[in-house]
Amino acid sequence: MAGTHVRAEVARFAAAPVLGVAVVLAAILTALSDRYGFHRDELYFLVAGHHPAWGYVDQPPLTPLVARLSTAVFGDTPAGLRVVATLACAATVVIVATVARELSGGRAAQVLAAACTAVSGFIVAVGHMVSTATFDVVAWLVLCLLVLRLLRTGDRRLWIAVGAAVGVGMENKYLVALLVVALLAALIATGPRHVLRGWWPTAGAAVALAVALPGLLWQGAHDWPQLTVAGGISTDEGAENRVLFVPQQIVYLSPVFVPAWIAGGLRLWRDPALRWARAFAPAYLVLAVLVVASGGKPYYCLPILLVLLAAGCVTAADRPRRMWSGVAVTAVITSFISLPVLPPQALAVTAAINKEQGEQIGWPELADAVADAWSDIPAGARDRAVILTQNYGEAGALDHFGPRLGLPAPYSAHMSFADWGPPPDSADGPVLLIRQEQAEGLERHFTGCRPVGRVDNGQDVDNEEQHAAIVLCTGTTEPWSTLWPSLRHYY
Template sequence: MAETAATPRTRTSLPAFAAKPVAVVVLVQAAVLTGLSGRYGFHRDELYFMAAGDRLDWGYVDQPPITPLLARLSTAVFGDTPAGLRVVATLLAAAMVVVVALVARELGGGRAAQVFAAAVGAGSSFVLAISHMLATATLDVLVWLVLGLLALRLFRTRDGRWWLAIGAVTGIGLDNKWLVPLLLLALGVGVLVAGPREVLRTWWLAAGAGLALLLTVPVLVWQAAHAWPLLTVAGGISADDGAENRLLFVPMQLVYLSPVLVPVWVAGIVRLWREPDLRWARALAVSYPVLCAVLLIIGGKPYYSVPLLVLLTAAGAEPALRWARRHRAVAGGLAAVGLAINAMVGLPVLPVSALGPATAMNAEQGEQVGWRELTETVAGVWERIPEADRATAVIFTRNYGQAGAIEEYGHEFGLPQPYSGHMSYADWGPPADAMTGPVVLVGELGSGARSGLLDGCARVTEHDNGIGLDNEEQGTDVSLCTGPAEPWSRIWPELRHFY
């Protein structure tokens, strides 16, 4: 986009983009992620995304439609396997690396700073974790990074037409996850505090907001038609986990990228605030504490602020490199240790039998293990049902991970379509009222369900993943009930739950 004639020259010249070395970082990143993408197995959320992708809609109880759509596209093109699903995650991760390098360039960083920023973007702990698997956060982090880049371009050039690009990316982001307004709020406060305030005094801002709204209308209509369940889920997260989120917020800021990188993003804040040539970018420095304050107030999850930390790390690339050149041995040692720890925490590099310490730092690793084994456990209980009764029997699960696993692996064991009252699975049920036969109950009913909805329930077995890994499904009870106490259509509203 063209810059206005009034734009000072200090805002128009940028270093050349270090395309070749950044491409090398991307290729190494893609090779590592691809090589490890088939280890362990699907994450519980990935199983849910694939189930949602098989039932495409403009929205779901707990998310907009883009991530399930990406899950469906990736498995359709590359195969219904963890490696096939995660191709799209690898591509999104590669885009993150390029954007982070462009942010460093936007802030005046030369070749070395851009490569440093790209390497940090590829190798930080949280980014590795969401790059290895497909999550709503995978695209969300990319959206935040792109918005950060576009906002910096707007601040530097004062060209209001960048609001159109910001609006377009915001609309796409809202069609994936409803966290983008937090970033826009933080950046807006930053602009009001530190400038450049003139970027707010243009009709292009309204045009960008209109474009974002236009792109989000189908999702908003779906949510409104279903009584805004996404807000219900968000409110429940804040109510249930808010105190823990607040308690862990500061410690998690220090480890999400890596403790080794804390001085780098702190240096980025200082640089943005103190360097005269970067006065136009001070809003980015202000936005981080503003976002932290908002998250502490609402009890949001600590990882919501990670994309801003990545942006600030790109800002700190130049001072970090100056320090590293004076302390090469120390810098090399810190980088090696930090990368090794990040890989252990974020990637499936350990044998599953040795996952215990890693899950203490990243529980999502453990949620990629044992789903086929859980399905096999359920199949063992299903086989206890007399064959004549199986046509009217039902498998009912406590959560979407269990249901998604049975959908994915159940055909290997002759299992029927499972049902669940959890999240959007509740919208995909209930069983037909004619299904009055036995019920295989995986886990317990939702916390809001009254007792007696299922008759004659007796615990049959307890799931064991076979390696003693203490994840969410280890020790899950599987029971066999004689049938529903009332028609499924009548009891279904009580079986629905969000948590």
């Protein structure tokens, strides 16, 4: 039989105050969800959700599917789309409080852990908008919570739930495999190793594989495009990610919380009463090494960092005044950095820390500018004309805002948009090209190109599409079917 020995008692879950923190956060996110507009990634997810598949070149299917579901139920608006992000963020708060409970935290520690999570900059940022990271944080934290419960109780039947959490996580992003490797390495090195014995871990691995298998088969059938995307990220951003790794570990939650999560890591490692959970301290270090070595994004380590923070909140709850002051200060800072409270014209102030704020500005204006240029194409030539965008954000904006302006469906060779093309070879008329300001090289694939417009978001926000060029070309240098592989790009 599976072991059911309880290693440590846990306090009652502080349901009312913890859920109260989650509800307040959800109310704030809801009130501000429509303040700016869609993010470029959200526009991409909306289109991908209407091209259902077991995978896409840059992600598994979960986030696009959830985006489609949310807009179908709550409306095709930023507020409607972001209901699921708000719920995920509220769930994150509750899960971290539950982690604190698993680590012997009482009512005060659980509420403090919930509050620290609810004001953390990165958590609020990904709770404001739909992104793969929004659901990744939840999936990783659920996995951490289940492993903690497994270690605390010794009940190896929990490997089935652990496997299911890993499988679901892999349907959102395959990065959860890094967490699995880090936790396994730490358990093997520090114990308790007995939970790895028997057939329950194998059963859990089988469940994980079964849940993740459709996405893995899709990737295999398409020559593993996510490896190409990951390689591009490492090449283009790897050096910067490595340089910024430590600073971003400090700022992602809050600089004020650094002493708490360091204390939490030390507590997990040193406290005899938590010896069963000590693997989480070296697991964070193993994960950090994996992320830095691969040139990955520093936020990949955030879920285990939240576990360390929860552990630290148990100690800090005995002298809470300083921590609660830090929560208040962090809440003010986070509101400006992670939420759309500033007027768009003032976003330059926060762009250095959170550039994603600016990526929610200007998409309707881009569509209006393209519509103006499209109207200059003679009516008789429009049935053979093509709108081609450089990236999925531009294509997603035109797909969403274009129909009301009389625009045809756009094409793009970026990420999975390339799989939804190319235009038919019979579309041999003009090409209206939308590209970022410095991407002139794209025109070499077309003939008779001349600029006919510029994008202006009207708010003087210096985002990626501000001053994007709108170029009208007379045609292509080759038929679309021949040209498309040369146009395809992943980053």
